[in-house]
Amino acid sequence: MKKWKCSVCGYIHEGDEPPEKCPLCGADREKFVEISSSEESIDEAAQIATEKEQVLTTAPPQEQLTLFEKVSDLLVKNHLHPISVHTPNGIIPVAVLLLVLGMLASSQGLANAAYYNMIAVLLSMPLVIFTGYVTWQKKYKGAKTSVFKIKIAASVVATVILFGLVIWKTIEPDVLITPSLDRWLFLIWSSFMLAAVGLAGHLGGQLVFAGKR
Template identity: 65%
Template sequence: MKKWECSVCGYIHEGDEAPQECPICGEGKEKFFESAVSRAPINQEPRESKAQLVMDKGDTAIAEQSQTQLTLLDKVTGIVLKNHLHSISVHSPNGIVPVAFFFLVLALLFNSQSLGNAAYYNLIAVLLSMPLVILTGYLAWQKKYNGAKTSVFKIKIAASSVATTILFGLIISKIRQPDILTNASLDRWIFLFWSLVLLAAVGLAGHMGSKLVFAKKSS
């Protein structure tokens, strides 16, 4: 059985022909190549697959430019990809936003200003982490996935943009109206609604990212 590997995300398909579309990143059939594993003789060690090279593209990009002077952006990109900084940095919004939402719900249930402040400070922590998340995500998208504009990347970018916008709005609302979570008005329920949307957007972006990280499973 032949193995076909997606050159964008590394997904492996088993079959006589490559699939018409990658189920992970959405790239077309032309982005698949026959894996070296399926072509290697039995008594020969399989060569390193192209997907493995894609995963280590931080090193590859530097090696290809070894004869030329690297720019600062090239060096930063190499460090980001080699050390998987995007995968590390996204743990901040993925982990802190659910905690902030939990504190927010408690603040509304118990009419607690202190719990509301706890939610607010957690949202600030997420906001401070977003520049690194966005920068490392952009560099990984451009260099590791060649700026592919398939559905998985579009959804991930859209969800991240929505989350960042809502995050700004929630913090500004809390600054303008410090007692918004304890004030018996419609505003606090609107605040809760947008916090829920923020949680969903962060979760969706994280889900899309995990599809790319665990793209090695074959069909």
């Protein structure tokens, strides 16, 4: 049985023909290249796929790369996006848990702990977004498939909500401990933020571990 590799995300498909769309990243069948079972052939096929994307172009010599290109290459090479994205993925669930506990216990200390965690994540988001953009452009060739569109949209939604919640808590410090409709709205928006972060993280994990099955 033939094997086909998605040149965008690395997904391996077995069958006589490549799928109409990659089930992992949504890339069209034209992005698939046939490979053999040996690692050497897989590497060669990946190289061929990359060359197909670089029609009539060649990579500039290292000394001709701009500072931005050099930095971008280093970021991708050292996997800075998968590393930096652990900040929102790890802290946001903790922050939401703390704000729920703060509401239930009417504890300003727990509410403030949630607030400070949100600030920490907000400060990390420029790096997370920048490295994500660079990785998308460099590693996945800026593919505009459904998976990347959803992941980008989820990241934007999470960042916007996070920014709004931090501003809200800054203006109204007691919003989480004062019995009112506002604190429930705060919790609802926090839940939306958590869902968006979870979705973006899930899709990112799928892409990272696409070929490691």
